[in-house]
Structure formats: structure tokens, C-alpha cells
Amino acid sequence: MKKRYKLNHRRREAITGFLFISPWILGFLMFMMYPIYFSLKMSFSKVYITTNGVDTQPIGFDNYKYAFLSDPDFVEKLLNFIKFTVIAVPIIVIFALFVALLINQPIRFRGVFRAIFFLPVVITSGEVMNELFSQGAASLPMLNKYGIINFIRMSLSPAWAGPIINIMQQFILILWYSGVQILIFLAGLQKVNKQTFEAAAIDGASPWEMFWKIILPVVKPFILINIIYSIIDIFVYTSNDVIIMIKDNMFKVATGYGYASALAWIYFSIIFVILIIVLLIFSRKEEYFKIEKNG
Amino acid sequence: MKNITFAKKTNFFLKHINFDKIKIALLGRQGNDGIIFKTIVYYLLISVGFIYLYPILFIVSQSFKSLEDLLDPTVVWMPRRLYLQNYIRAFYSLKYIETLAVTMINSFSPAIIQMFSCALVGYGFARFRFPFKNILFGIVLFTFIIPTQVIMIPLFITFFKLNLLGSPLPNIIQAIFAGGLKSALFILIYRQFFTTIPPSLIESAKIDGANELKIFYKIVLPISIPAMVVVFLFSLVWHWNETYMTSLFLGDKLTTLPLKLQTLNDEYSRLYLSGSVRQRIDINESIRLAATMLIILPLLILYLFAQKWFVEGIERTGITGE
Numbered sequence: 001m002k003k004r005y006k007l008n009h010r011r012r013e014a015i016t017g018f019l020f021i022s023p024w025i026l027g028f029l030m031f032m033m034y035p036i037y038f039s040l041k042m043s044f045s046k047v048y049i050t051t052n053g054v055d056t057q058p059i060g061f062d063n064y065k066y067a068f069l070s071d072p073d074f075v076e077k078l079l080n081f082i083k084f085t086v087i088a089v090p091i092i093v094i095f096a097l098f099v100a101l102l103i104n105q106p107i108r109f110r111g112v113f114r115a116i117f118f119l120p121v122v123i124t125s126g127e128v129m130n131e132l133f134s135q136g137a138a139s140l141p142m143l144n145k146y147g148i149i150n151f152i153r154m155s156l157s158p159a160w161a162g163p164i165i166n167i168m169q170q171f172i173l174i175l176w177y178s179g180v181q182i183l184i185f186l187a188g189l190q191k192v193n194k195q196t197f198e199a200a201a202i203d204g205a206s207p208w209e210m211f212w213k214i215i216l217p218v219v220k221p222f223i224l225i226n227i228i229y230s231i232i233d234i235f236v237y238t239s240n241d242v243i244i245m246i247k248d249n250m251f252k253v254a255t256g257y258g259y260a261s262a263l264a265w266i267y268f269s270i271i272f273v274i275l276i277i278v279l280l281i282f283s284r285k286e287e288y289f290k291i292e293k294n295g
Numbered sequence: 296m297k298n299i300t301f302a303k304k305t306n307f308f309l310k311h312i313n314f315d316k317i318k319i320a321l322l323g324r325q326g327n328d329g330i331i332f333k334t335i336v337y338y339l340l341i342s343v344g345f346i347y348l349y350p351i352l353f354i355v356s357q358s359f360k361s362l363e364d365l366l367d368p369t370v371v372w373m374p375r376r377l378y379l380q381n382y383i384r385a386f387y388s389l390k391y392i393e394t395l396a397v398t399m400i401n402s403f404s405p406a407i408i409q410m411f412s413c414a415l416v417g418y419g420f421a422r423f424r425f426p427f428k429n430i431l432f433g434i435v436l437f438t439f440i441i442p443t444q445v446i447m448i449p450l451f452i453t454f455f456k457l458n459l460l461g462s463p464l465p466n467i468i469q470a471i472f473a474g475g476l477k478s479a480l481f482i483l484i485y486r487q488f489f490t491t492i493p494p495s496l497i498e499s500a501k502i503d504g505a506n507e508l509k510i511f512y513k514i515v516l517p518i519s520i521p522a523m524v525v526v527f528l529f530s531l532v533w534h535w536n537e538t539y540m541t542s543l544f545l546g547d548k549l550t551t552l553p554l555k556l557q558t559l560n561d562e563y564s565r566l567y568l569s570g571s572v573r574q575r576i577d578i579n580e581s582i583r584l585a586a587t588m589l590i591i592l593p594l595l596i597l598y599l600f601a602q603k604w605f606v607e608g609i610e611r612t613g614i615t616g617e
Contacts, residue, residue: 013423016507020419021431023412024482027472032438035449042448054452099343105336115602116344119351122598122605123591125536125553131587135580137353140346172350183606207332236442243539246444257448264444271440 043261056258063262074263077241082270083163085234088174091167092230093223096178100185101215114186121179126237129173138170177233181226188222189215224282228275235271242267358382358585365581378581385586388563389555395593398551401463401541402534408470409478410527414519416473417485418511422497432486439479443540451543461548466534466541476533476540481526488522489515525608528601532594552590559586 018025043063045056067074103113132138149168153161167174192215200210234240246267249260321329352372357365361378385391420432454465469475473482492515500510516523534541538553545551555562563578598605 010424014425017419017423017425017428020423020507020511021416023471024416024419024435024473025431027469027474028434028438031450031453031469031472031474032441032446035446035453036441038449038452039445102336102340102343105333107333107336107340111603111606113340113344114606115598116347118602118606119598120347122532123536123594125590126538127553127556128536128587128591131556131583132350132354135353135357135584137350137357172346175347176350232440243442243444247539250448257452261445261448264442264448268442268445271442275440 039261039264042258043265045258047257047261049257054257059258063259064266066259067262067266073245074242077245078266078270080163080166081240081242082274083160084166084240085231085274087163087167088177088234089227089230091174092178092181093226095175096181096226097185097219097223099178099182100189101211103182104186104189114183117182118179120176124176129176133170133173138173139168140171177230180233181230184222184226184229185219188219192218224278227278227282231271231274231278235267354584354588354591357581358588360581362579362581365579381581381585382589384563384567384582385559385589388559388566388582389552389586389589390562391589394550394552394555397545397549398535398553398593401466401545401549401551402531404463405466405470405475405534406527406530408467409473409475409481409530410523412471412473413478413481413526414485414516414523415511417482418489418515420482421486421489435479435482439477447540447543450540454544460544461546463545463549465544476530476537481530484526485519485522488519492518521604521608524601524604528597528604528608532597535594552593556583556586556590559583 042056044060045058046062048055048057099117103110103117107113129138149165152164152168155161156164196214197210200214205213237243242263246260246263249255249263250257252259319329321331356372356374358381359378360374361376361380364374364376364378416435420428420435450465451460454460459465459468466475470478496514497510500514505513535551536553538551541551542554545554550558560578563582567578
């Protein structure tokens with residue numbers, strides 16, 4: 001008797017739970033699952049827009065082959081974008097940690113500083129960013145004064161000088177990506193027990209030592225979160241060259257939806273691979289530290 | 296003779312200075328509370344803060360410049376006179392009132408809906424045990440990393456077939472189903488928040504005979520207002536700034552403020568360049584930046600009032616995964 005009641009109770013809870021999340025399940029099936037399936041299918045097809053709707057004709061891997069072998073722009077744009085990400089993400093994360101450490105100090109006007117550093121999260125839209133970039137409001141004013149850009153162009157190979165100059169020219173916008181990351185670090189830093197600092201200070205630890213021995217271990221998981229967040233943030237940001245190219249191809253008669261879908265899938269697989277690489281690197285390091293601690 | 300007295304005097308002087316106190320004042324007890332350290336911290340914060348605000352200061356200063364000031368290299372930050380013509384021209388070129396209204400409808404309605412629908416789903420994940428729960432929640436998080444570019448073409452076709460393009464409805468419908476812009480993040484925020492509600496509170500309501508839905512909106516939602524405000528604000532701001540899907544969904548019929556920036560040149564020349572030759576003034580950076588300022592102004596005002604919610608929300612709702 002009792003057992004049966006429990007089973008019923010459990011089943012009822014499960015049904016209620018499913019009912020609560022049912023809007024998401026439906027939405028996921030309609031606006032995620034089906035589009036994902038459809039877009040995969042299109043990426044392997046030639047897509048025709050007819051008066052009745054969409055007509056697809058399977059062509060195998062042709063779209064993908066075209067992207068890598070024949071398209072004059074795609075590979076180059078993609079590589080440039082990956083290089084951009086590889087340089088920009090560490091800048092964002094280190095800058096965010098730096099600012100979070102500064103704001104975490106017991107200082108006056110902490111709220112004001114926090115408000116300043118979070119402001120870009122609120123006002124950045126792709127179009128506004130483009131505008132700022134094209135008006136030259138995005139680069140550090142001193143860069144042009146001291147000829148740093150020319151120096152880089154002279155001393156590095158063009159394959160890397162391009163992305164680096166690109167980053168320098170929109171340096172402030174890249175810093176602008178770090179608002180959320182700063183707050184995530186700040187939340188992490190506030191978990192460090194104040195007494196730990198006091199104890200370390202009594203033992204004669206310098207701020208430098210405190211950073212490496214106390215703060216960094218605590219902040220470490222947040223570094224991973226922030227790297228992942230930054231990568232996703234940059235990848236879904238709507239004004240990068242690859243995304244613009246995908247959109248342009250959608251409405252081109254010669255290439256169309258099929259080719260645009262293939263580009264989108266290549267783009268997504270690259271994010272996915274990069275995220276997995278990041279996770280692998282970091283989880284390995286974590287293990288290494290564990291062994292060191294135990295041994 | 297003189298030297299000896301001087302030495303004596305200095306000796307006396309040195310004896311009466313407490314070096315430890317000075318050292319503590321300058322370097323601090325813990326290495327981070329001395330004057331030197333604090334000066335460095337403030338110096339860094341102010342200079343980094345300036346770099347951070349540089350684009351905004353640039354917009355403000357540039358947008359008030361008349362053409363002469365703009366062309367004059369000696370005028371850097373402060374325009375010679377307050378020139379409001381840029382703003383007036385930008386205001387008309389943007390069709391400000393009309394576009395602002397569209398932008399507001401297009402961002403407020405999905406934000407309000409997402410605030411409720413994601414709460415419902417987040418509550419489902421936080422409170423009930425059901426099979427495949429972890430897998431399903433994993434899928435929720437996974438949707439966060441799928442770029443819209445992958446699904447946007449089918450979505451576009453779907454809403455085209457439903458004849459909903461050219462209206463805010465595609466965004467609204469997705470919001471109803473706890474989908475759309477960054478809803479995975481909102482579901483996560485809610486889930487984290489709801490797990491902090493003490494179960495005894497919900498149990499007692501249950502004993503009083505309330506059903507689950509009633510408990511949700513009579514007890515859970517009222518104490519979750521902080522989380523709801525955070526979700527609403529972020530959803531609002533992100534919908535406001537979103538231009539990629541919005542431009543696809545709205546098409547040519549409607550346009551939001553950020554989108555209007557793309558067509559500003561055409562609109563401007565249509566308005567101001569068709570007149571008589573004497574009045575012709577080409578669009579210049581100042582006018583474009585005045586338009587940019589008008590576009591971010593509503594968000595700046597919102598941020599001014601709701602700043603605390605934005606900044607503290609991330610910590611308070613435990614998005615960092617406690």
C-alpha cells in the first residue's frame with residue numbers, strides 16, 4: 001500500500017515537472033531541433049526557392065567542397081577570424097581579471113567603477129560597434145601617434161600582422177567585451193575568505209605572492225568559465241566577416257540557402273572544436289595540479 | 296662645530312620619528328592598504344576607466360561639433376560652441392519617435408514574455424525530479440552555443456510560411472516557448488535562483504492545499520522578483536541591441552534604432568540633399584555620431600536607473616555556479 005503511494009507520488013512529480021518544462025520542450029522541437037535538421041539537410045543540397053516554398057535537391061558534399069576548395073574568400077576569412085579569437089580571448093580574460101582584482105580592493109567609488117566597466121554590456125549592438133570602429137573611436141589614441149602599427153607591419157609576417165593590427169585598431173571594443181567576465185571574476189574573488197589574506201599577511205606574504213598562491217587557485221574555475229563565455233560571445237557576435245558572409249550568401253542566386261547552411265555548419269563545428277580543445281587543456285592542467293598537491 | 300650640532304639635531308629628530316608608522320602608512324599592514332598601493336590602484340582604475348569610456352566621450356564630444364569645428368585640427372575635445380543642429384538632423388533622419396516605438400515593442404514584448412516563460416521552465420528544472428532531467432538540462436545549455444547562423448535560415452523559412460515576417464511576432468512566439476535570444480542563460484539563472492528557495496516554504500503551502508501552479512505564481516514568483524528583474528533587463532537590452540535576426544524577421548517593413556544606422560546615409564540624403572543647393576550639407580561624422588548617441592541614449596538612461604540590478608544581478612542570482 002505504502003509502496004504504491006510512493007510510486008504514484010513520484011510519477012505525479014515527474015508529470016508535473018514535465019508540464020512545467022513543456023513550453024521549452026515544444027519550443028526546442030519547433031525552433032531548434034527541426035531547424036537544425038532542416039539546415040543540415042539543406043547544407044547537403046541545392047536549394048531552390050519556388051512559389052510553393054522551398055525545393056531541395058541533394059548534392060552530397062558539394063557545398064562543403066566548394067567552401068574549402070573553390071570559394072576565394074571563405075577559408076581566408078575563417079582563418080583570420082580564428083586568429084582574431086586566439087589573440088582576443090586571452091586579452092579579454094586577462095584584462096577582466098586585472099580589472100576585477102583592482103575593483104575588489106577596498107576602495108571608494110567601487111560602485112561607480114563597477115558601473116563603468118559594465119556599461120558596454122548594455123549599449124553594444126553590432127551596428128553601434130561598427131559605427132564606432134569606422135569613426136576611429138575604438139582604437140587607443142596613442143597607437144597612431146607612436147607608429148606602433150607600422151612597427152608591427154614591418155616586423156611580423158603578413159599572416160599574423162593582419163589580425164594583430166586588426167585587434168589593435170579595435171582594442172577598446174575588445175576590452176568592451178569583458179563586462180560580464182569582470183563581474184564573474186568579481187563574484188569569484190569575493191569567495192576568497194578575508195581571513196586567508198590576513199593570515200597570509202601575518203606570515204609576511206607580499207601581494208604578488210598572495211595573487212599566485214591564494215587568488216589564482218580560487219579564480220581558476222572562473223577563468224575557464226570566462227574563456228568559454230568569451231569564445232561564444234565573439235563567435236555569435238553579429239558583425240564578424242564570416243557571419244556577414246553567411247548572410248550574404250543566403251540571398252545570392254548562385255549559392256543560396258544550401259551553401260549558406262554549409263558555411264554555418266562549418267562555422268559551428270569550428271566553435272565546437274575550439275571549445276573542446278579549451279576544455280581538454282584545462283581539465284588536464286587541473287589533473288596535473290591535483291597530482292602535485294597529493295604528492 | 297656646526298656639523299656636530301647638526302648631527303645631534305638630526306639624531307634627535309630621527310629618534311622621535313616613528314618609522315614603523317610611516318612605513319605602515321605608506322606600505323600598509325597587509326601589502327594592499329598602504330598609500331602607495333592605493334595610489335597605484337586609483338591611478339590604474341581611473342586611467343583604465345578613461346580608456347573604457349573613451350568611445351562614449353568621443354561620441355559626445357564629436358556629436359556637438361559644427362562642421363568648422365570638425366575640420367579644425369586644433370579642436371580636439373571641446374567644441375567651440377554647442378552645436379545642436381547635428382542632433383536635430385539625426386533625429387529626423389532616424390525618424391526617431393517612430394523607430395523608437397518599433398524598437399520598444401520589439402524588445403519589451405519578448406522580454407516580458409521571456410521573463411515568465413523561462414521562469415516556468417527554470418522552476419521545472421529546479422524543483423521536480425523526472426527522468427532524463429540532466430540530459431534535458433544539458434540540452435538547454437547546449438543550445439546556448441549553437442550560433443543563430445545555423446538555424447536562422449530554416450527559422451526564416453518557417454516564419455515566412457506562417458506569414459509572420461515583417462512583425463515582432465517571430466521573436467514573441469519564440470519567447471512564449473522559452474526560446475529565442477539567450478533563453479538558455481535565463482533558464483540557467485532561474486534554476487540557480489529557485490534552488491535557493493527553502494523547500495519547507497513550498498511544503499507548507501502544499502499542506503494548505505495549493506496546487507503546484509498556484510504555488511508557483513502565488514509564492515515562488517513574488518519572492519523571485521530580483522531574479523525576474525535581472526532576466527527582464529538583460530532580455531530587454533539584448534533584444535534591443537540584436538540586429539541580425541531582427542533585420543531578417545522585420546524585413547523592410549519595420550526597423551529598429553540600431554538597424555536604422557545602416558540606412559542613415561540614404562535617409563539623410565533623401566531628407567536634406569534634395570533641397571536647394573544653398574542648404575545642401577553632406578552627412579558628416581558628427582551627424583552620424585549624433586545619431587549613434589540618440590540610439591544608445593534610451594539604454595544609457597535605463598542603465599542610469601537600473602544600474603544596480605544589472606551589475607549585482609550576476610552575483611546575486613548565482614550565475615557563476617555556486
